[in-house]
Amino acid sequence: MSALVAIEGLRVRHGAQTVLDDVDLRIAKGEIVTVLGPNGSGKTTLMRAILGAVPLAGGRITHAPRLRIGYVPQKLALSPSLPLSVSRFLSLPTRRSVRACRAALAEADVAGLETREIASLSGGQLQRVLLARALLGDPQLLILDEPTTGLDQPGAAEFYRRIETLRAARGCAVLMVSHDLHVVMSASDRVICLNGHICCSGSPQAVASAPEYRALFGTGTGGALALYRHSHDHSHDHGCDHDHGHSDGADPGGGAGHAHGAPARPSAQETRRGVVR
Amino acid sequence: MIAGLLDDFMIRATLAGLGVAFAAAPLGCFVVWRRMAYFGDATAHAALLGVALSLALSLPVLAGVLAVALGMALTVSLLSGQHQGTDSLLGVLSHGALAIGLVAVSFVSGVRVDLSAYLFGDILSVRPADIAVIWGGAILVAGLIAWRWSVLLLATLGEDLARAGGVDPRREQLVLTLTLAITVAVAIKVVGALLIGAMLIIPAAAARFLARSPEAMAVIAALMAAVSVLAGLRGAMLFDTPAGPSIVTAATLLFALAGLAGRLRG
Ligand SMILES: Nc1ncnc2c1ncn2[C@@H]1O[C@H](COP(=O)(O)OP(=O)(O)OP(=O)(O)O)[C@@H](O)[C@H]1O
Numbered sequence: 365m366s367a368l369v370a371i372e373g374l375r376v377r378h379g380a381q382t383v384l385d386d387v388d389l390r391i392a393k394g395e396i397v398t399v400l401g402p403n404g405s406g407k408t409t410l411m412r413a414i415l416g417a418v419p420l421a422g423g424r425i426t427h428a429p430r431l432r433i434g435y436v437p438q439k440l441a442l443s444p445s446l447p448l449s450v451s452r453f454l455s456l457p458t459r460r461s462v463r464a465c466r467a468a469l470a471e472a473d474v475a476g477l478e479t480r481e482i483a484s485l486s487g488g489q490l491q492r493v494l495l496a497r498a499l500l501g502d503p504q505l506l507i508l509d510e511p512t513t514g515l516d517q518p519g520a521a522e523f524y525r526r527i528e529t530l531r532a533a534r535g536c537a538v539l540m541v542s543h544d545l546h547v548v549m550s551a552s553d554r555v556i557c558l559n560g561h562i563c564c565s566g567s568p569q570a571v572a573s574a575p576e577y578r579a580l581f582g583t584g585t586g587g588a589l590a591l592y593r594h595s596h597d598h599s600h601d602h603g604c605d606h607d608h609g610h611s612d613g614a615d616p617g618g619g620a621g622h623a624h625g626a627p628a629r630p631s632a633q634e635t636r637r638g639v640v641r
Numbered sequence: 642m643i644a645g646l647l648d649d650f651m652i653r654a655t656l657a658g659l660g661v662a663f664a665a666a667p668l669g670c671f672v673v674w675r676r677m678a679y680f681g682d683a684t685a686h687a688a689l690l691g692v693a694l695s696l697a698l699s700l701p702v703l704a705g706v707l708a709v710a711l712g713m714a715l716t717v718s719l720l721s722g723q724h725q726g727t728d729s730l731l732g733v734l735s736h737g738a739l740a741i742g743l744v745a746v747s748f749v750s751g752v753r754v755d756l757s758a759y760l761f762g763d764i765l766s767v768r769p770a771d772i773a774v775i776w777g778g779a780i781l782v783a784g785l786i787a788w789r790w791s792v793l794l795l796a797t798l799g800e801d802l803a804r805a806g807g808v809d810p811r812r813e814q815l816v817l818t819l820t821l822a823i824t825v826a827v828a829i830k831v832v833g834a835l836l837i838g839a840m841l842i843i844p845a846a847a848a849r850f851l852a853r854s855p856e857a858m859a860v861i862a863a864l865m866a867a868v869s870v871l872a873g874l875r876g877a878m879l880f881d882t883p884a885g886p887s888i889v890t891a892a893t894l895l896f897a898l899a900g901l902a903g904r905l906r907g
Pocket residue numbers: 378379383401402403404405406407408409410438
């Protein structure tokens with residue numbers, strides 16, 4: 365089966381600075397790929413390159429024929445001088461029916477916002493409206509650039525669960541940028557660790573224990589603490605990493621990561637169900 | 642009969658003014674939404690250079706203004722695509738174009754040119770042929786904007802968002818660049834190079850107080866601009882004031898009124 369997007373030897377420059385170098389990446393139908401990396405590591409640039417928004421200094425990006433991409437940008441510079449309701453926004457540039465809009469908003473978990481002005485939405489609401497708009501195009505590939513910016517941790521965990529549900533229901537592939545590996549772990553099939561080039565990639569567990577990943581993100585944060593333990597408990601044997609206890613509760617990975625494709629529900633998140641709206 | 646009507650200079654002025662209002666208002670909405678105020682000014686000020694060029698080469702003023710305005714608009718459009726935060730650069734271009742235009746006109750003019758006619762407009766002297774040009778340009782501008790309306794809106798919200806939706810934001814930027822140059826070329830006779838920016842911004846900003854959708858904002862802006870033209874010309878007659886500045890004064894008063902009305906409505 366051919367890939368939705370195939371990137372080979374990609375190189376992107378901004379002025380004199382080489383932002384991306386020698387990046388190879390293939391995204392297959394229906395898989396969830398998460399891109400991690402520090403600020404300025406070229407994550408957004410990679411997403412924009414896939415959209416065709418940046419000139420390539422080298423390499424190739426091939427799309428499957430007539431690929432439908434839904435895109436949720438990292439940020440949107442909305443001008444308050446533009447009076448635009450959510451439902452009108454959803455209908456740009458293609459007119460959508462009232463029913464389709466309502467369904468998409470419900471699917472993105474922001475039902476009932478149709479008549480609000482987009483400039484008046486909170487950051488989290490806007491992200492979800494953007495997701496709804498992306499869904500209306502029935503995408504084969506959803507590109508989400510830090511979709512959980514401005515969400516608290518339970519909110520972010522809930523958001524990623526929703527993405528998994530979406531993938532299961534629609535079969536669309538998802539390429540997303542995130543900063544918190546421990547939150548996306550259970551929802552990702554594959555993780556790419558980016559820092560100008562691809563440092564390491566593979567299953568979330570493999571990346572979490574990779575020395576390249578730890579060199580980039582350190583081991584000092586709460587989320588990384590579990591990873592630190594993980595890397596000492598197991599010497600890179602990812603088949604059995606569900607045995608150790610994650611007592612801090614902040615790690616929704618909870619040993620679910622070994623089950624790609626058959627996502628298990630982490631118990632730490634179960635207890636939070638229903639908190640968000 | 643029509644020809645007889647057009648004998649009256651007030652009627653000619655009114656028709657010319659309404660034509661400019663019709664083009665400037667919807668375009669002005671995009672200028673406001675995209676924070677392109679300096680873009681409009683730079684293009685309008687460059688028109689003065691076009692005037693000087695036409696006089697020097699004995700070309701029709703319209704052709705020179707259109708060519709130079711288009712060149713300036715394209716330059717600005719290219720520059721702002723390359724850099725973030727080009728505000729000061731646009732400011733330099735805008736004021737620089739004005740100064741260079743003034744210097745250039747002084748070189749070629751002699752006694753032939755009434756400079757203030759190009760700076761502040763000379764609406765009371767429009768001829769029937771001018772009206773035809775103004776309305777031709779206005780219909781072209783309004784038609785282009787109406788045709789591209791949805792994609793222009795999308796490109797205004799975000800370039801990458803537009804790209805993901807299969808829209809090329811550079812093409813839409815080009816549409817705005819082109820319509821801006823045409824608007825400047827047809828408006829210079831009516832409000833002058835210095836006040837074209839005002840006719841773009843003020844009606845649109847006033848409409849923002851009252852509008853609940855982008856379409857409503859464009860329509861209300863056009864109405865506001867039309868009322869400004871009528872009231873401004875009437876005021877110019879009554880108080881014997883220059884017509885172009887009187888129109889912009891009327892627009893500014895309308896802006897204040899709309900602001901009050903918007904406040905009261907909540
Ligand atoms: N339009 C631009 N012009 C010049 N340099 C740019 C531009 N956009 C990005 N860069 C540079 O490219 C590098 C990568 O930026 P990018 O936005 O891709 O990072 P990122 O990984 O998305 O960061 P963040 O986590 O902060 O969102 C940065 O060094 C940035 O300064």
